[in-house]
Amino acid sequence: MNGQLKNAAQVDSHPRIWLSPPHLGEQEKVYVEDAFRSNWIAPLGPHVDAFEREIAQYTGSHGALALASGTAALHLALRLAGVEHGDYVICSSLTFVASANPILYLGAHPVFVDVEPETWNMCPLAFERACRAVTDSGHTLKAAVVVNLYGQSADLQPIAETCDRYGIVLIEDAAESLGATYRGKASGTWGKYGVFSFNGNKIITTSGGGMLVSDDLAALATARHWATQARDPAPHYQHSAMGYNYRLSNVLAAIGRGQLEQLDARINRRRDLFRRYQQRLEGIEGFRFMPESPSGRSTRWLTAFTVDEELAGVSAGQLIDCLARRNIEARPVWKPLHLQPLFARSAYFPYFEGYSVCDRLFAEGICLPSGSSLTNEEQDLVIVTVETCLQNRNSLL
Numbered sequence: 378m379n380g381q382l383k384n385a386a387q388v389d390s391h392p393r394i395w396l397s398p399p400h401l402g403e404q405e406k407v408y409v410e411d412a413f414r415s416n417w418i419a420p421l422g423p424h425v426d427a428f429e430r431e432i433a434q435y436t437g438s439h440g441a442l443a444l445a446s447g448t449a450a451l452h453l454a455l456r457l458a459g460v461e462h463g464d465y466v467i468c469s470s471l472t473f474v475a476s477a478n479p480i481l482y483l484g485a486h487p488v489f490v491d492v493e494p495e496t497w498n499m500c501p502l503a504f505e506r507a508c509r510a511v512t513d514s515g516h517t518l519k520a521a522v523v524v525n526l527y528g529q530s531a532d533l534q535p536i537a538e539t540c541d542r543y544g545i546v547l548i549e550d551a552a553e554s555l556g557a558t559y560r561g562k563a564s565g566t567w568g569k570y571g572v573f574s575f576n577g578n579k580i581i582t583t584s585g586g587g588m589l590v591s592d593d594l595a596a597l598a599t600a601r602h603w604a605t606q607a608r609d610p611a612p613h614y615q616h617s618a619m620g621y622n623y624r625l626s627n628v629l630a631a632i633g634r635g636q637l638e639q640l641d642a643r644i645n646r647r648r649d650l651f652r653r654y655q656q657r658l659e660g661i662e663g664f665r666f667m668p669e670s671p672s673g674r675s676t677r678w679l680t681a682f683t684v685d686e687e688l689a690g691v692s693a694g695q696l697i698d699c700l701a702r703r704n705i706e707a708r709p710v711w712k713p714l715h716l717q718p719l720f721a722r723s724a725y726f727p728y729f730e731g732y733s734v735c736d737r738l739f740a741e742g743i744c745l746p747s748g749s750s751l752t753n754e755e756q757d758l759v760i761v762t763v764e765t766c767l768q769n770r771n772s773l774l
Contacts, residue, residue, distance in 0.1 A: 391758055396706045397578040397679060400643060400750040405635030412631045421605075422627025428634050429588070435637065436555075436563040438571065438590035440597045443625035443633075444604060447552040447574030447587035451522065452479035453600040453623065454570035454589060458520040458546035460485050465516045467507050469499045469524035469531075469550070470713040470725060471735035476524050476550050477714050485519070489715040491728045492735050496670045497681075498531035499523050500728055501539065507726040508543045520546040523568070526711075527744075528580070528647070528678030529670060530559035533567040548572065552587075555580055556644045559673035565590055575629075580643050580678050580749070581636035583629040644676045646749040650756060651677040654745060657760045658682070661767065663689030681710060683741040691770045693743040699766035705759055710742025 412424055425443050433441040444450045460466055462484030468477045470489035480487045490507050493500040504521070511518045521540055523531050533549070540547040551557075551565035552574035558564065565571025570593075575586040591597050602608075607620025625633075655666050663685035669675050684693040693709060700707045713735040715725035727733040746759055 391704060391755070394705045394746050394751070394755050394759060395748060396708055396744065396746050397748045398750060399577050399582045399584075400639075400748060401632075402635060402639055404638055405632045408631035408634050409628060412628045417627040420624040420626045422630070424627045424630040424634060425625055428625075428630040428637070431634060431637055432573070432588050433590060435640070436566050436571070436590055438563075438566055439592040440590070440594045442589040442597050442601055442604065443630055444587045444589060444623045445625055446585060446623075447550075447572050447576065448475045448479060449604070449621065449623040450572040450574075450587040450589035451476070451548065451550060452482055452621075453603060454548045454572060455479050455483055455485075455520060455522075456603070457570065457596050457600055458548065460519045463517070464519045465511050466519060467504065467511070467521040467545075468714070469522065469526070470715045471497065471526060471711050471738060472524040472550065472714065473552075473711055474714065474717065474719070475552075476522055477720065480522070486516075487714070487720060487723050489713070489720065489723055489725045491726060491733055492526070492738070493532070493728065494734055495668060496526075496529060496532060497667055497734075497738060498526050498529060499536060500734070501532055501535035503726045503728055504536055505539045507724075508539055508545070510724075510726070512543060518543060518545050520548055522548050522550050524550040524552075525554035525557060525564050527667060527681050528554050528557055528676035529667075530554060530557050530564045530567075530673050530675075532670065532672065533559055537567055546570070552576075552579065553678045554676060556640050556676045557674060559670075564673075566592075569593065570596075575633055575636075580647065580676055581633065581640050583625065583633040583636070586625045586629050586633060643749040647677045647680075647747055648675075650747055650749075650751060651680045653753070653756055654680050654682075654760065658763060661689065663687070678747065679744040680747045681742055681744045683710075683738060684743060685741065689767065689770075691767060693741050695770075696743055696763065696766055700759070700762055703758075703762045705762055706746060708744045710738045710744065712739055 429441040547568035549568040554564040573588040575583040604623035609615040666682040
């Protein structure tokens, strides 16, 4: 137990340790107070405009559109891609349901693709097989939603090349990977459209919010029009197209601006936390941490690893339950979307016939507390609790 704790009872006495809580500073207050002083409270305002400029500058995109959620951004990206009722859209399977729900909003059909062991992200070979199968069957394939999981970009170059061959639009769901890079470019900028989330558990937050980025400024202008109820430029309320109430408020954008100023520091801290976990736990038989692709830099939004029950003598689920009893939040890796009842009829293309990587990751994966506000002392409690659970594995069975 490395001397940190004398017994498990000491672990129980600490305040709850959360998986990835918001981490706020002082500059957010300065910007929010400015929003109040200027009475720019409702949607739109100078902080929205500034937040869009700053995100575009940070990522190297030509433009950005601040929205109420990452889901809203993905919905607009799919509509810009021309996705309509009856079309097909390829989507990563190992992700949160919000990556695929907007496909359903438009009446389209999701087709799910497995991940590769090297990155835990969409497998380029399985992706190509999916594209070929959909087009060979005579269906209209319009777009691909590629998720950059847990702060790491997928192997996007071969995926982008496949998209070009099949004439489909590449959309990066970079909700979990703001600040990551791939082959020298920012996550979210390899596709025609990139989507970020500022939900409360993300690496920076506006409490709730999202951003759509693209080099196509005309497309962003169209999305901006749709996101503000598609009101025509007339002196009265006139609408010629269907729109949405999707814009981010000036107050939330003010929070986002303060958060963005600390993004690099937040990334560095999460990477430090990952290294400390890895150094302390990787020697445990049956533990294997999510690898980092040599083609980029991960933010390590969440520290994730797999537990081989046969080697470790304990399952990922048992470890999660043990941590919960010690007032520590840990979670399984995402349940693959092709296993969700909502998508029971959707096609799925595994890593290779008869073997699904994301099924294994779901069965064996665990995410540990990874918030940038986590102290070394709190992290030590998590580590020692994992060690204690392993030492007492017989009581977990």
